[in-house]
Ligand SMILES: O=C(O)c1cc(C(=O)O)c2c(n1)C(=O)C(=O)c1cc(C(=O)O)[nH]c1-2
């Protein structure tokens with residue numbers, strides 16, 4: 001039986017703030033990115049539980065025709081599902097059968113790919129009063145009729161198109177306002193979060209994260225206060241200062257506070273951004289705003305004066321915990337920097353912070369909530385292996401909190417990296433030989449100067465936020481595993497980098513069920529109920545910043561949505577191709593060009609394609625495994641843009657044919673050097 005437009009109108013028209021709050025009581029639907037406004041990702045559904053989860057089977061799967069990373073959590077209401085693929089394409093599906101109801105493509109120009117740091121991803125939509133909202137990768141915010149898939153309005157969230165702003169995060173809607181931030185702090189932007197009227201698309205308010213040019217009036221008192229914490233001598237406003245709000249938000253309706261997580265500075269390196277030091281407010285912070293006006297209420301800065309890309313944009317969960325005998329309204333976060341934070345969400349007061357992975361940049365936090373930094377963590381002259389690295393001890397992959405076990409389920413990881421100050425850094429220099437210049441990155445750091453000592457890891461961590469300690473863990477073969485979901489059935493669900501979908505006993509970590517899903521998973525699952533039956537859905541599609549260049553399985557399938565139920569088919573169809581890893585050989589090159597080629601490669605290619613023949617390729621091919629023809633015909637692709645549709649920009653304005661020959665020499669030379677004799 002097909003769902004009609006009238007059915008959809010019926011189901012979606014009444015979804016407003018009160019309905020989202022009411023749904024939190026029973027969680028039959030999945031109405032908000034993190035399920036409820038508290039972003040717990042804890043479902044109260046319990047018909048799938050520890051006793052029958054082993055009987056889960058496939059209800060349906062749906063191919064989204066997507067080849068890059070899929071990071072979306074689906075929104076589900078009364079058996080209707082809205083999910084996004086790469087390039088911010090929205091799919092409306094019959095949630096019970098997987099049948100496609102409509103597709104909405106915001107038509108992001110494919111050459112926009114290199115304006116973002118971390119793959120052409122999107123984390124999902126918001127649903128409100130019959131409309132679906134998607135923030136597209138090119139910074140356009142679209143409102144779509146939930147019933148027909150037709151555009152209602154579109155608005156540009158980007159105030160300065162000279163800078164590389166994007167959107168990757170899911171909007172939230174509170175009392176008729178669609179709230180969305182932006183990405184782009186690797187390139188140099190000024191971060192902000194904006195609210196738009198859900199009906200008209202008009203902007204209601206905008207709050208900036210960092211101060212602008214001090215020669216101009218401050219937008220509000222929070223900017224005036226923040227400016228005191230920056231050294232203006234390096235003219236930080238020219239690179240924008242950073243602090244993008246590219247993912248986490250949460251909302252407490254009782255306190256009427258919107259919580260946002262803010263990102264790293266532009267450039268990353270504080271020696272270059274604010275040479276005299278300073279906390280550089282409100283980078284790497286949790287900030288509480290009035291959701292009606294955008295007015296600043298308070299902040300807690302996890303990483304004062306961030307220099308390591310220790311964003312605090314990671315998932316924020318609101319919960320009520322008993323701490324030292326007292327009931328506390330807290331918010332919890334496990335940001336990139338490796339500490340797990342419990343903060344009083346009424347006023348931002350620090351409660352506790354303890355490391356949930358090995359950490360070397362700080363030895364702990366003092367009672368005022370300031371980190372005690374380790375000696376050398378900000379070295380200006382020496383290469384420094386920061387642990388965690390810029391990939392984060394936990395990145396955007398959502399965690400979840402189960403009030404019954406009292407545990408937070410964190411996709412924890414380590415991706416080793418050594419960084420050192422770039423002595424030649426100039427703002428957006430766009431010179432072929434300067435670091436990150438070809439793609440306009442503004443980090444102020446060099447990488448790979450020294451091999452890291454740490455080893456990569458990924459595990460699912462069950463963390464007690466009151467005792468601030470690990471309770472159990474599940475080890476994985478690789479970093480970059482999916483987000484988590486926990487349920488009243490005593491379960492934790494998670495997809496893995498090596499292409500499995502897992503169910504664990506939430507109390508003990510025992511594996512109760514698993515199934516292959518044909519591709520590495522980075523997104524988080526959702527669960528929902530329709531006509532008395534509970535379903536679990538996961539969107540797969542390998543990618544994101546780590547997944548662009550490295551993969552943990554040879555199975556790299558298309559972006560696909562899988563839905564499971566008790567008594568479904570035994571296993572998903574394994575329709576996935578297996579790629580071979582064969583080093584490129586036989587392409588002629590001048591060995592004297594390898595050194596120059598390395599510099600050009602690092603500036604222009606490395607952050608998507610990885611190290612040839614060392615990384616193994618992910619959502620973006622590793623050039624070390626190219627077919628020889630790809631290198632010999634590289635001019636079409638690299639300079640003339642033959643593969644723009646896949647997200648490979650044309651570099652004709654940045655690289656000459658001579659530069660390209662050097663890059664080819666580096667790729668073939670590296671493959672020859674590492675080939676086993
Ligand atoms: O500073 C920023 O503006 C910004 C934006 C984004 C993004 O929008 O995806 C990421 C990051 N930073 C980042 O540091 C990061 O590790 C990251 C990973 C991912 C991803 O989707 O896999 N995005 C981002």
Ligand SMILES: [Ca+2]
Pocket residue numbers: 185186263264309311
């Ligand atoms: Ca960043």
